[in-house]
Amino acid sequence: MNLQQVSYANELEPEPGPRTLANPTTPWNSRLRELAKQRQFSQALTLYRHMLRSGCFPNTFTFPVALKSCALLLFPLLGSQLHAHVLRSGCESDPYIRTSLISMYCKCSLVHNARKVFDEIGQWRNFTICYNALISGYTFNSKIFDSLVIFGRMREAGLLVNSVTMLSLVSGCTLPNHLGIGMCLHGCCFKFGLDSDLSVANCLLTMYVKCGEVQRARELFDEMTEKNLITWNAMISGYAQNGLAGHVLELFRDMKLSKIRPDPVTLLGVLSSCANLGAQSIGSEVERQIEYCGFGSNSFLTNALINMYARCGNLVKARAIFDSMAEKSVISWTAIIGGYGIHGHGEIALNLFYEMIKSGIRPDETVFVTVLSACSHAGLTDEGLKYFDAMEMNYGLQPGPEHYSCLVDLLGRAGRLKEAMNLIKSMKVKPDGAVWGALLGACKIHKNVELAELAFERVIELEPSNIGYYVLLSNLYSDAENLEGVLRVRVMMKERKLKKEPGCSYVEYKGKVHLFFSGDRNHSQTEEIYRMLDELESLVKEIHPSSENEEILVGTGVHSEKLAIVFGLLNTKPGIDITVMKNLRVCVDCHLFIKLVSKIVNRRFVVRDATRFHHFSDGVCSCKDYW
DNA sequence: TTAGGGTTAG
Numbered sequence: 001m002n003l004q005q006v007s008y009a010n011e012l013e014p015e016p017g018p019r020t021l022a023n024p025t026t027p028w029n030s031r032l033r034e035l036a037k038q039r040q041f042s043q044a045l046t047l048y049r050h051m052l053r054s055g056c057f058p059n060t061f062t063f064p065v066a067l068k069s070c071a072l073l074l075f076p077l078l079g080s081q082l083h084a085h086v087l088r089s090g091c092e093s094d095p096y097i098r099t100s101l102i103s104m105y106c107k108c109s110l111v112h113n114a115r116k117v118f119d120e121i122g123q124w125r126n127f128t129i130c131y132n133a134l135i136s137g138y139t140f141n142s143k144i145f146d147s148l149v150i151f152g153r154m155r156e157a158g159l160l161v162n163s164v165t166m167l168s169l170v171s172g173c174t175l176p177n178h179l180g181i182g183m184c185l186h187g188c189c190f191k192f193g194l195d196s197d198l199s200v201a202n203c204l205l206t207m208y209v210k211c212g213e214v215q216r217a218r219e220l221f222d223e224m225t226e227k228n229l230i231t232w233n234a235m236i237s238g239y240a241q242n243g244l245a246g247h248v249l250e251l252f253r254d255m256k257l258s259k260i261r262p263d264p265v266t267l268l269g270v271l272s273s274c275a276n277l278g279a280q281s282i283g284s285e286v287e288r289q290i291e292y293c294g295f296g297s298n299s300f301l302t303n304a305l306i307n308m309y310a311r312c313g314n315l316v317k318a319r320a321i322f323d324s325m326a327e328k329s330v331i332s333w334t335a336i337i338g339g340y341g342i343h344g345h346g347e348i349a350l351n352l353f354y355e356m357i358k359s360g361i362r363p364d365e366t367v368f369v370t371v372l373s374a375c376s377h378a379g380l381t382d383e384g385l386k387y388f389d390a391m392e393m394n395y396g397l398q399p400g401p402e403h404y405s406c407l408v409d410l411l412g413r414a415g416r417l418k419e420a421m422n423l424i425k426s427m428k429v430k431p432d433g434a435v436w437g438a439l440l441g442a443c444k445i446h447k448n449v450e451l452a453e454l455a456f457e458r459v460i461e462l463e464p465s466n467i468g469y470y471v472l473l474s475n476l477y478s479d480a481e482n483l484e485g486v487l488r489v490r491v492m493m494k495e496r497k498l499k500k501e502p503g504c505s506y507v508e509y510k511g512k513v514h515l516f517f518s519g520d521r522n523h524s525q526t527e528e529i530y531r532m533l534d535e536l537e538s539l540v541k542e543i544h545p546s547s548e549n550e551e552i553l554v555g556t557g558v559h560s561e562k563l564a565i566v567f568g569l570l571n572t573k574p575g576i577d578i579t580v581m582k583n584l585r586v587c588v589d590c591h592l593f594i595k596l597v598s599k600i601v602n603r604r605f606v607v608r609d610a611t612r613f614h615h616f617s618d619g620v621c622s623c624k625d626y627w
Numbered sequence: 628t629t630a631g632g633g634t635t636a637g
Contacts, residue, residue: 166629167629304634331634366634370634403636433637434637585637
């Protein structure tokens with residue numbers, strides 16, 4: 001219970017007052033409804049208090065608004081008092097008030113009280129709205145099975161099932177293991193003829209997205225003859241949350257063609273995809289659209305813009321937007337700290353964290369993940385350990401597996417494998433795939449086959465289809481010239497039907513994306529590119545004889561990042577930075593190649609891979625942790 | 628009683 005609620009509760013204690021005929025209820029009720037419509041719920045409750053004090057008696061039109069205000073402000077104590085007022089007023093037999101009471105108790109997580117109200121309904125229980133309120137309440141409290149039981153009773157009683165019933169049920173299927181229930185409910189919607197109801201169809205679409213079935217969601221989306229803004233948003237954010245950024249941009253284009261105007265929710269999904277793809281030109285277009293539509297003050301969008309610019313390599317712009325924000329939330333700080341972190345500016349990231357604390361913002365678990373990863377990218381091992389300890393000691397935050405995986409990564413990269421292993425053993429929470437994966441990555445860097453085998457065994461128990469770990473171990477065996485090991489991993493991959501996602505690199509040039517795969521010969525400048533690459537490779541080999549046995553599982557083709565780098569060299573003037581995006585991680589071989597080329601041709605390269613930015617110039621890379 | 632949302636390593 002919060003302080004505000006205590007003050008309300010105390011002030012409500014002696015009410016309701018004596019009923020006077022001189023003070024009619026209707027004008028009070030109209031004002032109450034108006035406030036609720038404007039979502040000014042605390043003001044509505046204040047008005048309710050004044051109403052009682054002035055001797056006006058609440059009626060069946062008063063309680064639903066007051067109860068809804070308590071539900072949305074999470075004031076259970078006040079809600080219980082209102083329940084008492086309802087009983088005193090003799091309105092308890094009104095099914096709408098019963099419904100409001102059930103909903104209020106459920107929103108305040110007092111499901112038992114809600115159930116009591118429901119069970120006491122007696123002669124009034126044959127109302128669909130009461131069943132709907134309880135079903136929705138169970139769903140709200142993640143009790144999908146209880147919802148289904150009530151739904152069953154409702155069917156037995158022969159009550160009318162309407163779209164709200166289905167919305168309340170379907171919205172409870174939010175996890176992949178709910179897919180079966182979700183599909184049955186889809187069948188029910190069809191049976192009751194409710195699947196053509198737009199809100200139900202939108203809810204089903206969201207259910208498929210949340211259960212990880214994006215393809216099914218898309219099929220439903222395509223089948224829908226009527227679509228509204230919510231339909232488009234559900235599909236766009238569904239793709240965005242599942243990392244299908246390319247699909248998001250495609251769908252956004254279709255949406256514009258269908259003349260539906262985007263709202264802030266749409267633009268958020270689009271911006272997060274621009275951030276993932278490094279599509280700065282589309283991101284800037286969205287920024288102009290935000291201004292044009294008057295969404296400039298939406299802090300969700302501003303935070304997304306900071307993230308987008310930082311991830312597209314434009315830290316200056318990201319910082320300018322951050323600095324211009326009047327109110328910076330912990331999320332704004334996380335976005336900018338993370339931005340500096342992925343660019344390898346660990347010290348700036350830590351200074352920003354310090355500034356955040358100074359400005360009175362309480363850090364949360366997420367900001368610590370970005371701080372620890374910033375330390376990791378910048379090779380600031382001891383600082384990272386310090387912040388990890390501070391998390392619990394100074395701020396009372398329990399580290400989760402995501403913090404441990406950062407720390408294992410940090411220690412592992414510094415070669416402190418034993419400490420990393422001991423840290424995992426000391427964990428209070430169960431280590432997840434990322435924790436063992438970080439250890440496996442560290443073993444690869446420091447060529448520790450024995451520990452790698454242990455980490456691999458654990459990690460594939462937890463994430464059997466994550467191809468990256470198989471490649472990592474296979475490459476480690478290959479480094480150690482353990483061909484039997486390489487073969488064993490290959491057989492495992494074949495048995496489990498795992499195929500590596502093809503690596504690709506791309507460059508945005510003159511408004512067009514130039515995409516390259518490994519060994520690609522489809523680009524119009526292929527001849528020139530390969531000729532120049534040959535020349536560069538001979539120059540590089542003169543300075544540094546590089547190893548060629550990386551990524552053996554991919555084959556021996558020319559890596560995509562090399563093609564993209566050379567494309568940039570051929571098409572841009574000296575003095576201009578060449579920016580390349582890669583979907584996976586840059587391999588060691590290419591990392592070295594680009595480093596040396598930057599010295600030979602005296603150019604600066606910026607490469608963004610799956611985890612961070614690499615800034616190459618004069619034979620050096622900005623990241624301190626690349627092996 | 629009712630569907631869509633920002634920050635997170637590898």
